[in-house]
Amino acid sequence: MSYTKPSFSHPALPRNKVGYLKRDYEGAISTLCAGCGHDSISATIVQACYELNIEPHHLAKLSGIGCSSKTPTYFMSNSHGFNSVHGRMPSIATGANMANKNLIYLGVSGDGDTASIGMGQFVHVIRRNLNMTYIVMNNGCYGLTKGQDSATADFGSVSKSGGGESTPFQAIDLVGMAMELNASFVARSFSGDKTQLLPLLKAAMSHQGFAFIDVISPCVTFNNNTGSTKAYDYVRDHIDVLGSLDFIPKEDEIKVDYDQGTEKVITLFDDTKISLSKLAQDWDPTDKYSARDKLVQSKKDGHILTGLLYIDPTSKDLHQILNTVDTPLNQLQETDLYPGDDVLEVINQGFR
Amino acid sequence: MSIYGHNIWLIKNYMQYLFAFFKSTSMKPTNIKDPEYLHKVVDCQYACPAHTPVPEYIRLIAEKKYTEAYMINWDSNVFPGILGRTCDRPCEPACRRGRLEEEPVAICRLKRVAADHKGEVKHLMPQVPLVKNGKKIALIGGGPASLTVARDLAPLGYEIDLYDEWSGGGGMMRTQIPSFRLPIEVLEEEVNYILDMGITTHFNHFVDSMKDMLTKGYDAIFVGTGAPKGRNLNIPGRVEADAHVHIGIEWLAGVAFEHIKSVGKKVIVLGGGNTAMDCCRTSKRIGAEVVNVVVRSPFKNMKASPWEIEDALREDIIIQNNMPPKEFIMEDGKLKGVLFSKVRAEYDKNGKRSLVPTGEPDVLIEADEVIIAIGQDNSFPWIEKDIGLELGKWDLPVLNKTTYQSTLPQVFFGGDAAFGPENVITAVAQAHQAAISIDLYLSGKDLVKDRPSPYVNLVSQKMGIHEWMYDSQVVDDIRYQVPHEEKTKSLADRKVEVELGFDEIAGFKEAQRCLNCDAQTIFTANRCIECDACMDVCPTRCISFVPNGEEEDLRQRLSAPADNLTQDLYVSETLATQRVMVKDEDVCLHCGLCAERCPTAAWDMQMFFYNVTKAHTGCETVTV
Numbered sequence: 009m010s011y012t013k014p015s016f017s018h019p020a021l022p023r024n025k026v027g028y029l030k031r032d033y034e035g036a037i038s039t040l041c042a043g044c045g046h047d048s049i050s051a052t053i054v055q056a057c058y059e060l061n062i063e064p065h066h067l068a069k070l071s072g073i074g075c076s077s078k079t080p081t082y083f084m085s086n087s088h089g090f091n092s093v094h095g096r097m098p099s100i101a102t103g104a105n106m107a108n109k110n111l112i113y114l115g116v117s118g119d120g121d122t123a124s125i126g127m128g129q130f131v132h133v134i135r136r137n138l139n140m141t142y143i144v145m146n147n148g149c150y151g152l153t154k155g156q157d158s159a160t161a162d163f164g165s166v167s168k169s170g171g172g173e174s175t176p177f178q179a180i181d182l183v184g185m186a187m188e189l190n191a192s193f194v195a196r197s198f199s200g201d202k203t204q205l206l207p208l209l210k211a212a213m214s215h216q217g218f219a220f221i222d223v224i225s226p227c228v229t230f231n232n233n234t235g236s237t238k239a240y241d242y243v244r245d246h247i248d249v250l251g252s253l254d255f256i257p258k259e260d261e262i263k264v265d266y267d268q269g270t271e272k273v274i275t276l277f278d279d280t281k282i283s284l285s286k287l288a289q290d291w292d293p294t295d296k297y298s299a300r301d302k303l304v305q306s307k308k309d310g311h312i313l314t315g316l317l318y319i320d321p322t323s324k325d326l327h328q329i330l331n332t333v334d335t336p337l338n339q340l341q342e343t344d345l346y347p348g349d350d351v352l353e354v355i356n357q358g359f360r
Numbered sequence: 361m362s363i364y365g366h367n368i369w370l371i372k373n374y375m376q377y378l379f380a381f382f383k384s385t386s387m388k389p390t391n392i393k394d395p396e397y398l399h400k401v402v403d404c405q406y407a408c409p410a411h412t413p414v415p416e417y418i419r420l421i422a423e424k425k426y427t428e429a430y431m432i433n434w435d436s437n438v439f440p441g442i443l444g445r446t447c448d449r450p451c452e453p454a455c456r457r458g459r460l461e462e463e464p465v466a467i468c469r470l471k472r473v474a475a476d477h478k479g480e481v482k483h484l485m486p487q488v489p490l491v492k493n494g495k496k497i498a499l500i501g502g503g504p505a506s507l508t509v510a511r512d513l514a515p516l517g518y519e520i521d522l523y524d525e526w527s528g529g530g531g532m533m534r535t536q537i538p539s540f541r542l543p544i545e546v547l548e549e550e551v552n553y554i555l556d557m558g559i560t561t562h563f564n565h566f567v568d569s570m571k572d573m574l575t576k577g578y579d580a581i582f583v584g585t586g587a588p589k590g591r592n593l594n595i596p597g598r599v600e601a602d603a604h605v606h607i608g609i610e611w612l613a614g615v616a617f618e619h620i621k622s623v624g625k626k627v628i629v630l631g632g633g634n635t636a637m638d639c640c641r642t643s644k645r646i647g648a649e650v651v652n653v654v655v656r657s658p659f660k661n662m663k664a665s666p667w668e669i670e671d672a673l674r675e676d677i678i679i680q681n682n683m684p685p686k687e688f689i690m691e692d693g694k695l696k697g698v699l700f701s702k703v704r705a706e707y708d709k710n711g712k713r714s715l716v717p718t719g720e721p722d723v724l725i726e727a728d729e730v731i732i733a734i735g736q737d738n739s740f741p742w743i744e745k746d747i748g749l750e751l752g753k754w755d756l757p758v759l760n761k762t763t764y765q766s767t768l769p770q771v772f773f774g775g776d777a778a779f780g781p782e783n784v785i786t787a788v789a790q791a792h793q794a795a796i797s798i799d800l801y802l803s804g805k806d807l808v809k810d811r812p813s814p815y816v817n818l819v820s821q822k823m824g825i826h827e828w829m830y831d832s833q834v835v836d837d838i839r840y841q842v843p844h845e846e847k848t849k850s851l852a853d854r855k856v857e858v859e860l861g862f863d864e865i866a867g868f869k870e871a872q873r874c875l876n877c878d879a880q881t882i883f884t885a886n887r888c889i890e891c892d893a894c895m896d897v898c899p900t901r902c903i904s905f906v907p908n909g910e911e912e913d914l915r916q917r918l919s920a921p922a923d924n925l926t927q928d929l930y931v932s933e934t935l936a937t938q939r940v941m942v943k944d945e946d947v948c949l950h951c952g953l954c955a956e957r958c959p960t961a962a963w964d965m966q967m968f969f970y971n972v973t974k975a976h977t978g979c980e981t982v983t984v
């Protein structure tokens with residue numbers, strides 16, 4: 009068993025624009041089960057941060073409890089991190105973000121951490137449109153506590169720990185819920201499709217406001233059996249793709265002419281662009297109602313709809329809503345906060 | 361798998377696959393059962409002319425099993441103690457580690473560790489039968505080539521006569537390689553292991569007629585006479601200066617046999633190869649105070665091994681480049697020095713070099729003696745032209761490249777005598793093959809069709825869920841330096857060995873640098889669930905899952921560009937998503953992480969053992 013990764017990396021791989029190698033974005037060697045979907049998501053996070061030229065110390069990774077919530081140990085070793093109590097990552101993220109809006113916030117959670125114990129926190133962080141990326145590594149079970157069904161386990165799905173019994177309850181669809189709550193960026197993907205997940209992650213991390221990605225991420229140990237709707241094979245056989253996404257950094261021009269009917273270019277607040285080539289008809293990612301129709305339809309057909317479902321590129325995040333000052337609150341000095349005796353005197357006079 | 365309906369993701373992949381398929385020839389799945397594929401992955405062993413199982417002996421050294429490590433070497437290269445000091449080490453530039461950091465593993469000096477620290481080995485060597493098989497073989501020349509043939513054939517009961525013009529065995533290892541690089545005791549020990557196998561030696565016997573040899577009743581004759589003629593330099597003044605001018609290899613032999621005990625105070629050595637390095641360093645030890653090595657070509661083009669040049673420079677030898685010799689200058693019947701012109705190297709658009717005069721004035725370098733070390737040639741004045749043994753270009757024998765058989769079916773060649781001057785390890789490798797041919801020939805078998813295949817074995821290293829039988833951890837240590845004898849001490853006596861060799865601790869640490877390239881990553885496609893875990897964990901980005909394609913195109917679509925074309929791509933059968941697994945062998949660390957992270961054991965680490973079959977080991981073959 010290896011406890012450390014060799015320090016060698018591929019000699020031909022280049023440094024990114026801020027001077028880092030991809031290895032600089034990696035973390036400790038994973039202790040998750042071999043083949044766990046969560047590891048693929050970690051690897052995609054590493055790739056996304058490397059490609060987005062994020063300086064590791066400009067990012068904060070936050071999580072709750074669960075195998076999924078353990079993953080921040082396995083990526084971005086040089087970033088800030090916080091493992092919160094079960095389901096409480098959104099409050100920590102809110103506090104941190106309020107204190108320092110200059111960091112990039114990446115929240116990692118599980119379906120148990122989010123859809124059960126953390127549900128209350130989840131809906132409110134959406135409502136606040138906190139500027140963060142929120143990933144749910146969704147395996148339909150409580151992996152860390154030996155695979156009990158979670159609230160996202162589909163009706164009729166069979167897991168290993170259920171002793172052959174199928175799930176008797178209807179699943180909570182986190183994507184549908186996020187849309188209902190007016191989340192400003194909503195996407196779904198699959199840990200086994202990095203080609204789709206990578207640009208989605210990059211777009212989410214560049215979005216101003218709350219960006220939610222539900223990533224189906226098979227638990228190889230407790231929920232990768234036949235009969236499970238969160239198994240590699242089942243997902244591959246039932247996946248449906250809305251469109252393919254291209255993330256275009258602001259310094260790059262869009263070179264190809266795009267077809268108005270099937271292509272859509274969305275400009276984000278910082279002038280980066282995402283270009284979508286739509287595979288689905290009657291759907292516009294900036295039109296919430298068309299996205300919701302698509303979701304309902306695919307569910308009816310027994311498909312797992314993936315891709316960027318909805319985005320509001322003009323959304324206002326919590327700081328904009330609250331109209332906070334430009335300087336991060338944690339950097340405000342006493343001189344900034346204390347207006348001086350004479351001003352205080354004027355204020356006091358107002359109350360007399 | 362369904363490709364209907366809304367299953368667009370699958371269709372996308374499938375279309376890419378079909379496209380790739382029709383567009384061109386996609387890569388075929390790698391045949392992992394072909395031992396040559398896996399052999400090539402073990403870079404050092406593949407590059408070694410005798411294909412010594414390097415990582416196997418390095419692991420044994422790390423376990424302090426020096427005797428076993430020695431025997432692995434002895435079986436392949438016959439002279440581990442000699443080669444551990446003097447080998448040209450083609451394995452080291454090939455070593456994988458050199459593609460990941462500055463320096464390769466010190467493969468050669470580790471061989472010496474095995475030789476220096478081994479226990480009793482003689483009883484482990486093949487025994488010679490008391491009852492002979494009735495066939496008689498003559499070996500002409502007593503160098504590494506002939507000695508290897510003797511070692512491979514004596515255990516089979518052949519009666520062997522060995523002829524050499526000098527007073528002891530070893531060939532150029534005795535006459536040329538100086539004692540400060542190879543102590544005489546080390547040479548004698550390993551030569552005697554062979555001569556003690558009941559070889560009848562005819563020393564001080566120069567064979568002057570092949571015709572005669574053919575009438576002596578030998579069933580086969582092996583010619584291992586080397587390339588014994590040193591090149592001369594015919595420039596003005598050469599004849600007049602003759603008393604002060606020597607041919608390098610003759611001079612070195614003279615020193616080795618102590619006919620020559622001293623040299624003048626000012627010496628010029630002409631030439632830039634390893635012989636020149638041995639001549640200049642020897643001069644320094646027998647009386648020269650100023651030694652100039654003068655080379656026609658630029659420093660970077662010098663033929664000598666970098667480490668030999670380094671050692672010479674450390675001994676205050678002056679190396680002057682871009683100076684072709686013009687004339688020996690005499691004064692009062694004595695040599696004054698050599699006149700050199702000055703040139704610079706120019707390259708045409710094909711990279712072909714020419715040396716162009718710079719126009720600067722000629723330079724006179726003073727010298728009492730000059731040693732010419734500008735190359736050797738083969739020379740067979742003793743092989744008559746009318747006996748049916750054909751000599752071709754450059755007077756080299758016409759040979760079958762696989763069997764080393766000459767146009768006279770009972771006469772075989774090997775070593776420097778076969779294809780021109782090379783080195784000890786090449787001589788050994790060729791001689792193993794010649795020995796097999798002689799055995800097949802005298803058993804009435806076909807020399808090509810009946811050649812034995814290599815012995816190969818492949819064993820899973822799985823011990824527990826994530827435990828391997830080999831030490832898979834990769835260490836960061838940089839190459840350890842071999843300690844040297846104090847300069848004043850080694851320059852005072854030509855028999856004092858310069859290099860001291862690694863002690864056990866340094867040997868262990870250096871051994872740990874080896875990546876165990878023979879611990880092969882073996883992929884079983886139908887077990888793979890395409891979870892990507894292996895691809896994600898691989899520290900050097902060797903693994904990719906991509907739609908198949910032509911090799912050239914595929915090489916650019918992997919996790920990291922696979923630009924080293926000398927290294928193969930390991931391609932799997934088509935997987936469930938219509939992609940293939942592609943592993944670029946180039947910088948795999950053999951760390952086993954891919955196999956540790958694989959949930960289905962689609963990857964396994966398997967120890968690959970490959971050993972060239974020698975005549976005396978017979979034709980054991982184990983299929984994978």
Ligand SMILES: Cc1cc2nc3c(=O)[nH]c(=O)nc-3n(C[C@H](O)[C@H](O)[C@H](O)COP(=O)(O)OP(=O)(O)OC[C@H]3O[C@@H](n4cnc5c(N)ncnc54)[C@H](O)[C@@H]3O)c2cc1C
Nearest residue numbers: 501503504505524525531532567585586775776782783784
């Ligand atoms: C100065 C020098 C340094 C070298 N250093 C190294 C080194 O560090 N490492 C390395 O790997 N290689 C080295 N080499 C090369 C290496 O010595 C040879 O490649 C190797 O010895 C060839 O082996 P062989 O068995 O073919 O022939 P040789 O070793 O040349 O042996 C042939 C023997 O046959 C004898 N002989 C020739 N003709 C007859 C005849 N007609 N009758 C009887 N005897 C005859 C010769 O005198 C000689 O003793 C060096 C060579 C030189 C010249």
Ligand SMILES: Cc1ncc(C[n+]2csc(CCOP(=O)(O)OP(=O)(O)O)c2C)c(N)n1
Nearest residue numbers: 074075076094118119120121149150151152
């Ligand atoms: C307050 C509290 N309640 C219960 C637990 C036990 N517990 C640990 S992880 C977990 C579920 C994790 O499921 P999920 O978030 O889906 O993560 P996964 O392991 O599946 O990735 C539970 C219930 C806990 N650690 N803390």
Ligand code: SF4
Nearest residue numbers: 041044075151227228
């Ligand atoms: S239990 Fe499941 S979720 Fe947890 S590490 Fe193992 S495979 Fe992943």
Ligand code: SF4
Nearest residue numbers: 404455456874875877
């Ligand atoms: S690392 Fe070891 S096994 Fe690999 S090429 Fe170098 S010496 Fe040989």
Ligand code: SF4
Nearest residue numbers: 898948949951952954
């Ligand atoms: S052994 Fe596996 S993980 Fe390690 S470098 Fe080679 S391919 Fe990568």
Ligand code: SF4
Nearest residue numbers: 888889891892894958
């Ligand atoms: S880890 Fe194993 S199962 Fe997963 S992709 Fe690699 S080989 Fe396939």
Ligand SMILES: [Mg+2]
Nearest residue numbers: 118119147149
């Ligand atoms: Mg879960």
